[in-house]
Amino acid sequence: METLMHVIGGRPVTPQASQWDNVVNPASGEILGRVPLDDAQALSLAVETASAAFGPWADTPVLQRARVMFKFHELMDRHRNDIARSVTTEHGKTLPDATLEVARAMEVVELAASAPSLLKGEVLAGVSRGVDTMLIRTPLGVVAGITPFNFPAMVPLWMIPPALVSGNTFILKPSERTPLTSLLMMDLWAEAGLPPGVLNLVLGGRSAVDQILTHPDIKAVSFVGSQPVAEYIYRTAAAQGKRVQALGGAKNYHIIMPDAHIPKTVDALMGSAFGSAGERCLAGSVAIAVGSAADTLVPALREAIRQWQVGPGLDASSDMGPVIRPESRERIAGYIQKGVEEGAVLLEDGRQNPVEQPGFFLRPTLFDGVSSSMTIAREEIFGPVLSLMRAPDLTGAVKLANASQFGNTATIYTESGASARYFRDHIEAGMVGVNIGVPAPVAIFPFTGWKHSFYGDLHATGMDALRFYTEEKVVISRWWGDNQPE
DSSP states (O other): OOBOOEEETTEEEOOOOSOEEEEEOTTTOOEEEEEESOOHHHHHHHHHHHHHHHHHHHHSOHHHHHHHHHHHHHHHHHTHHHHHHHHHHHHOOOHHHHHHHHHHHHHHHHHHHTHHHHTOOEEEEEEETTEEEEEEEEEOSEEEEEOOSSOTTHHHHHHHHHHHHTTOEEEEEOOTTSOHHHHHHHHHHHHTTOOTTSEEEOOOSHHHHHHHHHOTTEEEEEEESOHHHHHHHHHHHHHTTOEEEEEOOOOEEEEEOTTSOHHHHHHHHHHHHHGGGGOSTTOEEEEEEETTHHHHHHHHHHHHHHHOOBOOTTSTTOSBOOOSOHHHHHHHHHHHHHHHHTTOEEEEOTTSSOOSSSSOOOOOEEEESOOTTSHHHHSOOOSSEEEEEEESSHHHHHHHHHTSSEESEEEEEOSOHHHHHHHHHHOOOSEEEESOSSOOOOTTSOBOOEETTEESSSOBSHHHHHHHTEEEEEEEEEOOOTTOOO
16 A cells, blocks of 8 residues: 655655555545655644745746746646546546546636736835835745645645745645645646745644644645634634635525526536535535426426436546545435435435445435425535425525525526526625526636635635735835935
């Protein structure tokens, strides 16, 4: 069994740990490698190395830093198939889903390559007699990212390119469940010409996270994961005086109006609720049928679910792959049972007709008759479960959606501009879709979760990312001399 290595200062570093876990292919149960969980020395070495690299990297002209982004983008494009296969192998999502993930990751690299324009400051000459004022952006220093298992290519690249091109050095702590793609991309960063020590990768579990949150030389922390952990990350790191962006969980509501185009709506709902096995914070997990919409929506959804092919992500016939671990499958099955016990109507039971594969498979589940008080309507399940609610009108549907503690995304399906405008203006979510199953913004816009879906003030991607990884400095200058012009 291969022991996975940290990458610090451009070199592999052998872990010194007492606790270990296995990286597993969820489609087969095959062990892909062994990952350390508690190597305290590695994080300390990474911070020391990143601190030493910070000065020279911050002094590197921004045009040169941007050229590294261009080169890395070129290498990602050249190796996109290898990266996508790595994502599918360690996470389980279908290869088309993984390929799309790589494409979305590359968008952030493109954003970072625009840094010479985006990092420009401001100047007001002659603010007073002989006095000029300018605003410039300066890097923070050593920053860190803690990333989840479900997007092993994309989420690290929400963080790394904006941080590096702004002049910071970076420590990545990828999920211990899916570190292989990040390790693969470390090779590409080195080939792109990134100096040793500017980007370091430390493997680990909870103890590595706590070290990051409390280390005095780490200036900022970016995190994506579940809501309880996001809140913990934010409170702990902020108490240490660090800048923090912590993206948490979600419960994304999709409202279907009676005038919705049902075939296209069902296609969008299927991809949103069950794509990536529902293991994403943008998954549409609650559908609210308004008025008569349910009459055509429900039978169309049931038929689509029955046609949905579940199997290994590398199998071209698969529409959905496995969930990440056996315990995830059991947790999701527990939510399904909870829905039954609380009175929801189980139309399609994903626990039945198990996939004849050795991996961690679960079929899509559809509930009807769900009320807002039920657990499956309130809590993030993070699995292929769609709950159907009913509302008499759009106002009532929006009220149901806004009662959620989360505010990541929300979508309306309609052909009415008036309905879409009302929804846009009254829904309490940071990313809003109109006939869009997964309203994920392109990288030039921020990933704007609301409520308990986000902790912090500056979001991932877009200009928010560059603002997060820089400090503003205002310089006010006057020049004296004996030969001042009259």
